[in-house]
Amino acid sequence: MSAPGAADRTEARRPTELTLVKAINAGLRAALERDRTVLVMGEDVGRLGGVFRVTDGLQKDFGEDRVVDTPLAESGLIGTAIGLALRGYRPICEIQFDGFVYPAFDQIVSQLAKMPYRSRGALRLPVVIRIPYGGGIGAVEHHSESPEAYFAHTAGLRVVTCATPEDGYWMVQQAVESDDPVVVLEPKRRYWESAPVDVTAAPVPLHRARVVRSGRLVTIVCYGPTVRTALDAAAAAGAEGIGVEVVDLRSLSPLDVATVEESVRRTGRLVVVHEAPVFLGLGAELAARVTERCFHDLEAPVLRVGGFHLPYPPARMEDAYLPDLDRVLDAVDRVLAF
């Protein structure tokens, strides 16, 4: 894959500091440059550049035909993206906020996910759905949700989530190159955090988990917005001599269980952290799979830290709802004390 604005090669070779927003923007730009069939579509993505400015400047540079302000209709957005994909295009759809994906649920779950199967492979639907997700920004209702389990539960969809600007840059490009539909979840509360993005190094494969900190005693598996939280907790535990390994899952469907398993075999303890409600969340699936595969290596039951079984609460209570450093450390203590 080529670098964005690769005119100055030496400049491009040096990793640049980018916010997650800017990194995804650069990834979209690269995808639009590389392949004329790539389209960006959604509510307010054109003139405004998206409510988070992820698509800033793209309409100006690629035109209204390729960067499309759609009518306000999510079912319409995904449904027409399916039609465009049937005609050979590769649409990248933006859902404005997590809580507004549900009007498109039928198009995603019953149409997009199933059409390739129904056609016995005759049809391919390379549709990408980008969704800013998760809480922690003090937002009003429906702007802080974590709907990943619905999509990961749906056969036919691939689901990935970035935790860093570099992953943000690459994942959207890898997603658009996939011939399967891919849901890309973007942790909106990390949108403004910066980190170096190396646009020349080979990207990590789309569905590979990554050990982002090593440690001997406990494995924390996390993804998206909670990777930062888990790393902070691991640093705090490390200061007390407790070695915590942190695995950024990156892909929620398929799951890279092998990487998780390899870590858990060494540490013997697993804590899964996500913002989504614990009940029937990704943590439940990981707990089951790890227990099936590493039962004799486990020193303690797999613990889960996540949201509670309630609608996402009003913003002034979200700090109590979201897994934070203390909640993660509490689980680390418990898994060690078992």
Added chain:
Amino acid sequence: MSESSRDRRGVLAEEASFRGEPVQLLTPDGRRRSHPDVVVGMDDGEILAAYRDMVLVRRFDEEATALQRQGELGLWVSSLGQEATQVATARALRSQDVVFPTYREHGIAWCRGIDPVAVLGPFRGISHGGWDPREHGVHLYTLVIGAQTLHATGYAMGVQRDGAVGTGDPTRDTAVLAYFGDGASSEGDVSEALGHAAVFNAPVVFVCQNNQWAISVPAERQSRVPLHRRSQGFGFPGLRVDGNDLLAVHAVTTAALDRARAGDGPTLIEAFTYRMAAHTTSDDPTRYRSEAEVEQWRGRDPVARVERYLVDRGLADEDSLAAVRAEGDALAERIRRECTALPDPDPETMFEHVYRDPHPLVAEERSWFAAYRASFLDDEVGG
């Protein structure tokens, strides 16, 4: 349809609804205008009262914007410029009528006796609602675009089943008012609501506040025909009214509500207005619209228009206008005081009302959470 209800239709008659020109009874410079099908339904006292409502709602909105800027609210959604439509439609309601708003209808909330401080709750992040919908006949604000139009239609179908339409009893016959925006008109839910309302002849009036913008997307991106014509295809009347004209909006809404209460079915009113402020306090409209456009609409201000009318008619003077403004300042002062004093909710209350009946998982998580929090207090006490 009976002859009497046909008469009542007036402007809602099919011929009238396709004239295209928005119904207007008060020009931007405050002069009365006559219309072949529509008569003013407010007397001078009511116009004065509605004027006061508009001024107070505007002052409330201004204060809420300031509170957001100062960090007391997480977000504010301004109703600036849409006061005439909101106050006029609310004032056309009878007490038994029920409203399903979007998230911008602060004028409705005000006219229906909801304390502005309660309206601020969700924007401050302390609640998802703020008032008891049954007490005020105003459903909670709905942020998911368009969804409430179906709820309104279903509610109206219930009204119908209760026999609360077409009895001729003015205290019993009930109408439902559903609001949505120009952007919302593209959502499937809204089309489905129009369809259901039509085939069931539901006593619902749809008010589309076409404020020209859905965040950064202009109304032309939502529809190639004027929005009021949508209802035609579903089989019921629609019309466009000058949404910045208190008298016209009140008159056409009164007629539409009468029609619904009489059992003659739904109506779509497109109130042609303008969102004078940013979409929300998070938005930057300079990225997508011109100051010239805003300036043009400033000349059609709904409040100034009524003010001119009142002064010209000798119904108000500098002193009485100043008195209303002072009342607004006092209201703003109270809103500020009470809003900033609103305590954050006890986080444990987030586990309440998830279900009506006991639920073991919620109970389990709640007690875990309580014990977890208590462990921090113990730490503090124990040093």
